[in-house]
């Protein structure tokens with residue numbers, strides 16, 4: 001009774017703390033995106049998010065030719081440059097690895113890249129105008145491949161290498177298309193390559209979602225045989241993925257731009273098109289600033305759990321909002337118990353009334369004793385997967401006490417032997433007295449001698 005009362009008080013305290021902490025932090029309108037982004041303090045500071053630029057693999061454009069992209073678009077983030085991709089050490093703290101227009105990726109160690117993805121890393125890929133198939137080794141991780149050059153015959157007499165796509169061929173509700181940076185209504189893709197989905201299983205052992213963010217117009221086709229005209233068997237229209245996105249379960253994102261030329265100064269600064277808005281929104285999406293899920297105030301009870309206890313459950317609660325502290329719709333929230341990087345128990349969390357508080361009950365009856373961590377994972381389509389670590393949980397087996405011993409064990413293991421000993425000693429006592437008497441007599445005789 002007293003115990004139940006104590007729990008009720010604990011829960012009441014936890015809930016009131018949660019309600020207080022979930023109150024909106026700021027509701028003022030935003031004038032400048034850079035100011036707005038740090039205002040709520042829910043997203044990581046931009047200068048702590050590392051974008052890694054790999055300068056090996058003979059890229060077709062230099063960093064200088066991507067000046068606007070590096071200085072303006074990526075300006076607020078931390079940029080690090082690396083020359084090789086053969087050890088994981090260089091990738092350790094990076095959020096996004098940028099492979100921009102390489103023509104040869106043979107020096108990249110694929111297991112290093114896979115480890116980066118499994119640890120939640122993101123990839124920004126921009127294909128070179130030629131030799132784009134160099135990226136197939138990376139794309140095949142996700143059952144994707146480059147198709148061939150994309151051309152557009154909208155002018156009917158001249159097949160254009162510059163493909164212009166308007167927002168009817170884009171996922172408009174994606175955070176990179178409609179954002180605080182503006183709306184992307186038309187982009188230009190010069191000398192791009194199309195992406196196709198393979199039937200073969202992905203080479204990476206990971207759960208992921210993938211989709212076309214931008215796809216081909218009806219006049220857009222893949223010139224598979226590279227003869228400059230559209231042949232019958234050549235795919236066209238929505239079958240061609242122009243900008244392809246992968247959201248990995250580990251929390252990373254992969255974006256494949258069909259052409260590095262989309263972001264070189266010549267095109268990114270063209271005021272006719274929204275390539276600048278798109279690249280800005282994409283990098284801020286990559287950099288966990290927009291289309292972001294904030295998971296915080298993770299509470300777990302109990303954190304010490306006797307595994308011999310009847311109720312092997314852990315109550316987990318967390319606050320889940322977007323980057324502006326707004327409630328998210330159609331978000332999936334899971335509480336997970338993780339040991340040595342593996343999820344050993346998980347449960348779906350449910351939203352508490354109309355507050356951004358999510359509750360889950362984790363069943364840990366099949367979990368072996370030892371330490372583990374609570375993680376809360378949230379997924380929303382076009383936002384991606386997000387993971388945040390919560391409290392440490394200790395599952396233990398207490399030392400054996402009388403109260404824990406089964407009555408049968410107690411009867412046959414202790415009570416019966418003790419009773420038999422007592423009964424035996426009572427029966428044998430007269431005999432013992434007699435024997436002692438005789439012993440004394442013998443003793444006396446020996447001494448007398």
Ligand SMILES: [Ca+2]
Nearest residue numbers: 223227229231
């Ligand atoms: Ca052709």
